[in-house]
Amino acid sequence: MVERYLWLGRRPLHLRLRFLQGESTGSYVTRLAARNLRPVEQVLASVGVGPMPVEPQYTEMYASRYARERLADLSGCSVAELSLRLVSLRDEFLMPDGSADDWEWPWDARAGFIVQACSLCAASRGTRCPAWLILPDPWHVCLRHGRWTDNSRSLQCPYIDLRDHPGVVRAQQRLNRVRKRLGYVAARWVEADALSVLTCVRYLENPSRAGEREWAVLAARVGEQRARPVAQFGMLARLAWDMAWLEERRRAGRLSAADSRAWLQRVGRQRGFAFRDPLTHWISGHRPVRHARQASDSGAEGPGETEVAGQEAAPLASLQDLTCLPWVRMPNEMDRLFL
Known part of the structure; x- marks a missing residue:
């Protein structure tokens, strides 16, 4: 098991990121890295240890309790707020304690569907790249933008x-x-x-x-x-x-x-x-x-x-x-x- 250093992820990234309602964890982490002009692999290295990231439109990212705490530090918010905003970081979706890795990208999302976010809603939150939601059903209706x-x-x-x-x-x-x-x-x-x-x-x-x-x-x-x-x-x-x-x-x-x-x-x-x-x-x-x-x-x-x-x-x-x-x-x- 690779040693985790206590100082990893303690300092928030320079540029914060506004949450999208229903966003997947993988999409959020990818956008957070892009917002700070960093490869997503580098951001994840500040969270802990784990496999190479997968494009967020294919599957969801799941994290350990340790990684959730580090990601909250990087995001500049509390664990409670992060868990509220990103449903896949809630307790029921955390990786088991004692896992060798701090995150995983399984072949299929454990629950929900990966649905593309409305690009106009994403733009209003400061992102120009595609963003992805993790939702109960495989569709989403944006009434604001039709x-x-x-x-x-x-x-x-x-x-x-x-x-x-x-x-x-x-x-x-x-x-x-x-x-x-x-x-x-x-x-x-x-x-x-x-x-x-x-x-x-x-x-x-x-x-x-x-x-x-x-x-x-x-x-x-x-x-x-x-x-x-x-x-x-x-x-x-x-x-x-x-x-x-x-x-x-x-x-x-x-x-x-x-x-x-x-x-x-x-x-x-x-x-x-x-x-x-x-x-x-x-x-x-x-x-x-x-x-x-x-x-x-x-x-x-x-x-x-x-x-x-x-x-x-x-x-x-x-x-x-x-x-x-x-x-x-x-x-x-x-x-x-x-x-």
């Missing part, structure tokens, strides 16, 4: 301009409202179930043959794999909005069996006959919640169903990991370019 980015790693077509797809912007705004109504964690569970339902009904499985010129043109330009989630996004948001209506009342103890039946009939008419069976399956696992007061009045011991709001999710848990339904294929998991 851009859709994903985990394709394409530098020739790094984003999809949403000025040509205003429905996607409205869909993200609708999902944001769902999160305000239910809370972030509960909304993520509803979005996961909505995506699973779309998988079950094979909604827009092939965008180029969907009969909509907008999506056919997009599929021809960026490929069907990248176009599919964009094409699905509007329906995903509408279905999540429908399901949030029922889930909000269920969690509040205001949902009756008659309400569930009426909801199913209404949504089935609006979304199409193919949605009825998977939504019926979903409702069967989301029966009305009985709160403690209701349970004590009836002599029952407690709620018959676990409330979604009480379930915790890992910070990088994807929609396919969160859904309670059996149809879990994500719409555009890209193959690694180097495999």
Whole structure:
């Protein structure tokens, strides 16, 4: 094991770096080195010992507890702030104590997806080079600049301009409202179930043959794999909005069996006959919640169903990991370019 010197990383680098929301550790370290006109290998040498760095668009960097402390010193911030800003440096993602190296770049990210950051957002934070995010899902909608980015790693077509797809912007705004109504964690569970339902009904499985010129043109330009989630996004948001209506009342103890039946009939008419069976399956696992007061009045011991709001999710848990339904294929998991 190579000896680590106590003075390594104690002094912060001359030029600080502003964080990007959701940025990967590998991207941040690479940008920090570029900001200070240093090779990333030299910056990492001030953190500890480990393998040669990998380009951040391919995988994520994970660090030991020791390396996290040194990187916080170099960044000029506390360990708590660094862990808050860079999710992959939180305790659950740290390398095991006693590891020979202080960092690693595994062939695949342990959790989440590497998604290219909006270049205009990155520029507002003082960087002109590509930056990368580590996110629960393989896409990101920037409402500020109207851009859709994903985990394709394409530098020739790094984003999809949403000025040509205003429905996607409205869909993200609708999902944001769902999160305000239910809370972030509960909304993520509803979005996961909505995506699973779309998988079950094979909604827009092939965008180029969907009969909509907008999506056919997009599929021809960026490929069907990248176009599919964009094409699905509007329906995903509408279905999540429908399901949030029922889930909000269920969690509040205001949902009756008659309400569930009426909801199913209404949504089935609006979304199409193919949605009825998977939504019926979903409702069967989301029966009305009985709160403690209701349970004590009836002599029952407690709620018959676990409330979604009480379930915790890992910070990088994807929609396919969160859904309670059996149809879990994500719409555009890209193959690694180097495999």
